[in-house]
Amino acid sequence: MIRTQLLGIGSYVPDRVVKNDEIRHLNDRHVAQEAVLTETDDAWIQQRTGIKERRYVAEGTYTSDLALEASRRALADAGVAAEEIDCIIFATLSPDIHFPGSGVYLQRKLGIADKTQCPCFDIRQQCSGFVYGLQMADAFIKTGTYRRILLVGAEVHSHSLDYSTRGRDVMVLFGDGAGAVVLGPKESDDPRDGVVYTRAAADGTGAEYLYLKVFDISKAPYLQYDPKDREHNQMMYPHMDGKRVYVRAVREMNLATQKALADTGLTWADIDWFVPHQANLRINEQVAQLAQIPPEKCLNTIQFYGNTTAATVPLTIDHWRQAGKVKKGDLVLSTVFGSGFTWGAAIFRV
């Protein structure tokens, strides 16, 4: 039977490293001021989240630019030419512009727009984007719809954060980055080959607990603020009920992990690595404890990159692959949770 195989993986983060000590001095152009502009500190951030630093793009960078670099690396890793890609799935909550979606910009930047005219799907499941995208890609490949799918998660968060004490609970969490995988079909009857399992879920009653409005389409005009007036424009920035998100994330990521094992009959003896979404190290440690995951199998990168939303899973796998830990053919269990609420889990061979 046809199974879906990961052919290659790649990631990209911008060069600029922003440490916790620097972030409190940044203005909204990301220029460090002598004065403290946000009342926060390294000890609070590390203790509550595990984050030490994150990466920021230079002004003028689009989300599709980060996606392009990650995609080039994934294509090179797969030994697949960009011209062979017959479908792009782009997961992001920070698209280049409102419409069209970022997938078509990535297609154009890859130089394949007029050559392949491949379809470009943009998906909007925030931190759960990678697992949702993997489920879509798996279905497309198993049904023979496409043969070479580029699945990318990419985010530029640093331009939409509130650099003041008012926004500190969210601002310190996020970083910029991208991760990509190339997927294709493989003839195999081994149920543990390639993409073994995907499950996606959502609960829309949680939508108000983590959101970024920017605009309200029910209003005319649909922009209800003066973008130059920081004090009165709440709509430009993300809003989060951190505690509620935290508690639900621990619950759903634990249950999704346990269900993935129950549904497949696999145990931690079969799985090489647990790669959870990277929102908060404490969330991941609690999930690992509840789901009885061997600590040496848990991979995190939030310390270095913060929360890069749709990019965290491929970015974390690639980071630890480059560090020599993750090897080709290893079996990964990944679980995600994000705004929506959305969540899910996947088991796949890298």
Ligand code: ACO
């Ligand atoms: N620096 C210093 N103090 C801060 C900061 C900061 N950056 N942020 C908040 N505080 C203060 C608060 O104002 C509060 O002060 P008070 O007690 O005087 O009112 C105090 O610290 C404690 O705040 P809490 O909200 O209770 O802190 P908590 O331990 O809950 O940690 C956090 C906050 C880190 C945001 C946590 O709730 C969390 O990680 N939530 C989940 C985030 C998440 O998973 N997001 C989902 C993914 S994102 C996506 O899908 C797009």
